[in-house]
Amino acid sequence: EAGVTQFPSHSVIEKGQTVTLRCDPISGHDNLYWYRRVMGKEIKFLLHFVKESKQDESGMPNNRFLAERTGGTYSTLKVQPAELEDSGVYFCASSQDFWFSAGTPGSYGYTFGSGTRLTVV
């Protein structure tokens, strides 16, 4: 089974430019998450898709960030215009729900991609 794929692996852009990051989750995984790690700080949640719907976008830092997941498959995260403080590593993760026979929800857990290192200069 292919893992979670992110590209590009690295991106260096100038302040004010636009960058689009892409994440291909494991096929069939309904849940897709974006996280970010700014240098020296913890990995922080950005948003959560369930299929094509945004379940939780409470971690998005501001309206310069736009995430989409068309058709519930791959997702893109666009930063426009990029600022210096947007530099960091952007991680994507996916997971798949299942239901126990008792009707309680469960999950097989999260699988992370290798991340995109974004440098804004």
Place this chain on the structure above:
Amino acid sequence: AQSVTQLGSHVSVSEGALVLLRCNYSSSVPPYLFWYVQYPNQGLQLLLKYTTGATLVKGINGFEAEFKKSETSFHLTKPSAHMSDAAEYFCAVSLTSGNTPLVFGKGTRLSVIA
């Protein structure tokens, strides 16, 4: 709200020595707890997780962690460090085992000295 505290941003051990990476959490509900490892230039790899049941959890590469509810801790241990264990380790907590966001600690960088 949930939070994770990892004591020590950098830990150094000698090869063959015990590895102990500390993690304390706060959660208003029974937590799901995870340890991830990131090797240089790679993504986050799951080491182990606690969901329910046995509080001592064994993971990959000889690591294990024990969930102690009374101490709100989930420390990661390995009896004997290998050079290949040098990496950054992240403790994380979630409300569920996969369909809610993870909350991460700041990470601990482990160095192994020959």
